[in-house]
Amino acid sequence: MRIKLFGVFAHLARASELTVEVETPRPIREILREVVPRYDEFPDKIIMVNGKPASDETLASNEDEIKVLPVLSGG
Amino acid sequence: MKGWWGKILRINLSEGRVKAQDYPPEAALSFIGGRGLAAKILWDEVKGVDPLGPNNKLVFACGPFNGLPTPSGGKMVVAAKSPLTGGYGDGNLGTMASVHLRKAGYDALVVEGVARRPVYIYVEDGNVNILSADGLWGKTAFEAEKSLKEVHGRNVGVLSIGPGGENLVKYAVIVSQEGRSGGRPGIGAVMGSKKLKAVVIRGSKEIPVADKESLTRLNQEAYNAVLNSPSYSFWRRQGTMAALEWCNENSALPVRNFSDGVFEFARSIDGYAMEGMKISQRGCPYCNMTCGNVVLDAEARESELDYENVSLLGSNLGLGKLNEVSVLNRLADELGLDSISLGGVIGFVMEAKERGLIKDPEAPEFGDFKKARELVLNIAYRRTDLGRQAAEGVKRLSERVGGKEFAMHVKGLEVSGYNCFAYPAMALAYGTSSIGAHHKEAWVIAWEIGTAPMEVERRQAVRYSVSYNPEKAAKVVELQRLRGGMYEMLTACRLPWVEVGLSIEYYPRLLEAITGVKYSWDDIYRAADRVYALIRAYWVREFNGRWGREMDYPPERWFTGGPKSGPFKGQHLDRSEYDKLLSEYYRLRGWDERGIPRRETLENLNLGFVIPDLEKYVELN
Numbered sequence: 001m002r003i004k005l006f007g008v009f010a011h012l013a014r015a016s017e018l019t020v021e022v023e024t025p026r027p028i029r030e031i032l033r034e035v036v037p038r039y040d041e042f043p044d045k046i047i048m049v050n051g052k053p054a055s056d057e058t059l060a061s062n063e064d065e066i067k068v069l070p071v072l073s074g075g
Numbered sequence: 076m077k078g079w080w081g082k083i084l085r086i087n088l089s090e091g092r093v094k095a096q097d098y099p100p101e102a103a104l105s106f107i108g109g110r111g112l113a114a115k116i117l118w119d120e121v122k123g124v125d126p127l128g129p130n131n132k133l134v135f136a137c138g139p140f141n142g143l144p145t146p147s148g149g150k151m152v153v154a155a156k157s158p159l160t161g162g163y164g165d166g167n168l169g170t171m172a173s174v175h176l177r178k179a180g181y182d183a184l185v186v187e188g189v190a191r192r193p194v195y196i197y198v199e200d201g202n203v204n205i206l207s208a209d210g211l212w213g214k215t216a217f218e219a220e221k222s223l224k225e226v227h228g229r230n231v232g233v234l235s236i237g238p239g240g241e242n243l244v245k246y247a248v249i250v251s252q253e254g255r256s257g258g259r260p261g262i263g264a265v266m267g268s269k270k271l272k273a274v275v276i277r278g279s280k281e282i283p284v285a286d287k288e289s290l291t292r293l294n295q296e297a298y299n300a301v302l303n304s305p306s307y308s309f310w311r312r313q314g315t316m317a318a319l320e321w322c323n324e325n326s327a328l329p330v331r332n333f334s335d336g337v338f339e340f341a342r343s344i345d346g347y348a349m350e351g352m353k354i355s356q357r358g359c360p361y362c363n364m365t366c367g368n369v370v371l372d373a374e375a376r377e378s379e380l381d382y383e384n385v386s387l388l389g390s391n392l393g394l395g396k397l398n399e400v401s402v403l404n405r406l407a408d409e410l411g412l413d414s415i416s417l418g419g420v421i422g423f424v425m426e427a428k429e430r431g432l433i434k435d436p437e438a439p440e441f442g443d444f445k446k447a448r449e450l451v452l453n454i455a456y457r458r459t460d461l462g463r464q465a466a467e468g469v470k471r472l473s474e475r476v477g478g479k480e481f482a483m484h485v486k487g488l489e490v491s492g493y494n495c496f497a498y499p500a501m502a503l504a505y506g507t508s509s510i511g512a513h514h515k516e517a518w519v520i521a522w523e524i525g526t527a528p529m530e531v532e533r534r535q536a537v538r539y540s541v542s543y544n545p546e547k548a549a550k551v552v553e554l555q556r557l558r559g560g561m562y563e564m565l566t567a568c569r570l571p572w573v574e575v576g577l578s579i580e581y582y583p584r585l586l587e588a589i590t591g592v593k594y595s596w597d598d599i600y601r602a603a604d605r606v607y608a609l610i611r612a613y614w615v616r617e618f619n620g621r622w623g624r625e626m627d628y629p630p631e632r633w634f635t636g637g638p639k640s641g642p643f644k645g646q647h648l649d650r651s652e653y654d655k656l657l658s659e660y661y662r663l664r665g666w667d668e669r670g671i672p673r674r675e676t677l678e679n680l681n682l683g684f685v686i687p688d689l690e691k692y693v694e695l696n
């Protein structure tokens with residue numbers, strides 16, 4: 001699957017785009033824990049799967065495109 | 076009382092009179108400070124007056140957090156009846172003047188009357204002088220602050236206006252420390268109308284605190300929590316500028332006078348572009364998050380950027396070069412103009428030119444940096460016809476040249492950096508903010524995007540749609556209580572909580588350590604609701620009761636057309652759905668269908684004192 005990371009998530013993962021292969025569909029949270037250090041310390045985040053809002057409990061497989069955005073405050 | 080001085084410094088410039096006035100402890104307890112105190116003063120004392128006349132009052136209000144070691148607690152509220160909107164106007168800024176005003180022994184400073192010639196005020200504890208500013212008038216805000224520090228030393232807090240405020244530009248702000256500014260609805264023009272160029276404060280007293288030990292410990296803990304936050308290091312890289320990429324990604328960027336939500340040159344003005352140009356970082360007092368990112372602009376001058384300025388003066392004008400955008404931003408700061416409203420006004424001029432409503436050859440088109448730059452100067456100095464008209468703000472300009480359907484304002488205040496074709500909750504936040512279209516009180520858009528209803532069938536073709544749900548109104552109220560209420564009363568910066576996740580539980584605990592008064596969350600919410608209802612009553616009274624729910628509508632543009640590109644292309648808000656959300660908002664607030672607080676609500680919030688006055692203008696439900 002393709003994972004696009006934004007803002008602080010890209011900063012922590014040191015990458016803004018990643019490709020991850022999974023054998024069976026896995027919850028997004030598990031995958032993000034592996035690529036984004038301190039992921040669990042973020043109580044809020046915006047997760048999109050194939051352009052649609054989802055949660056990080058959603059199962060994702062290789063064909064999915066996942067976007068992970070932080071929740072900002074907007075100054 | 077601990078934590079509050081219970082004293083307001085009053086200076087009347089017409090008569091040269093200075094007075095330190097006690098105010099009752101009950102007012103401190105129920106309005107806390109900052110915005111709460113300012114709203115109370117304006118309700119009691121500024122009624123039916125011309126905002127730029129001698130009877131308006133300029134309020135500089137602090138809260139219990141100020142002057143003490145508190146997380147990002149170096150803010151101050153500046154307030155007055157707004158010349159831009161005709162209603163309640165305020166703003167906050169981070170400034171050493173807040174620290175010094177409190178250390179001088181006051182919770183607030185109220186300036187009344189009008190000086191005959193330009194003056195500035197110098198406060199040194201109990202010693203107050205009104206001094207000639209003949210030599211400062213005409214200088215930029217940066218130059219004025221520099222000169223005043225040469226005279227009074229560096230250990231002072233300075234608030235000043237630039238030519239924008241002097242020339243009564245309706246969206247002039249008050250500036251401090253080269254780049255901190257506040258008072259979007261023309262509070263700088265009110266200062267200019269009083270011929271007050273600057274306020275310089277030096278305070279040396281110790282503020283009485285209930286439990287100093289707890290205060291120091293809590294502050295240290297909070298300070299460390301900020302440093303250890305997983306968001307901290309990226310925040311230090313980009314600050315609010317990270318929002319540019321974010322908004323562009325979510326079709327929420329203001330592009331070409333809000334006609335679009337996605338900008339083709341976003342990459343060249345975003346946080347990453349800024350990082351490449353950054354030369355230093357500045358911040359407000361007592362803050363370890365220093366979010367003012369300083370770059371060198373196209374004219375080799377320092378310019379302090381944040382998201383709002385760059386979106387409104389960049390993508391909203393079709394400008395894709397960050398060093399040019401930085402020039403406009405620096406000029407706005409020096410001249411003392413609100414950069415958000417300035418970008419809104421120039422964006423409107425550009426669209427009006429494109430549509431043939433403005434034919435003036437000096438009017439810039441989208442993407443024309445040179446003419447935009449010239450227009451900024453013409454606005455600040457009220458030169459040329461176009462400059463003078465644009466100095467009046469988008470609402471008045473559109474009434475004059477036409478184009479109300481693309482005039483981006485609420486209640487006369489220009490919209491800040493979020494384009495809401497697809498975001499009804501954020502539109503509601505703009506519609507119901509206490510000062511007009513400002514985002515500070517309820518930045519609900521991230522929550523709105525993150526909680527959009529999930530679709531079960533993920534593999535279907537993606538359909539983007541606008542969603543309404545009554546929870547959105549509740550979320551707006553909740554955020555207004557915290558952001559527009561608690562933070563504005565304390566007064567402290569909300570960013571440690573919202574940006575790096577500092578636990579909000581610190582705030583009532585800090586407040587208790589400072590004042591010795593235990594505020595439950597319920598007490599804080601009630602105080603916030605009280606302030607919102609009082610401010611709403613103020614608007615209704617100052618509009619002589621000519622008030623209806625349409626005052627809380629977002630700009631017409633968001634109900635029609637939709638963005639020109641991106642996934643939300645062609646989608647827009649639905650008026651009847653918005654109306655339902657608005658009714659839900661009123662219900663939660665205890666306001667009637669016109670958006671006026673009910674009698675019972677006022678009584679419950681201990682605002683019974685506004686009823687007799689308000690009833691002279693409207694019948695209460």
Ligand code: SF4
Nearest residue numbers: 358359362365366568
């Ligand atoms: S986070 Fe930014 S705006 Fe808030 S107090 Fe710190 S420097 Fe000022």
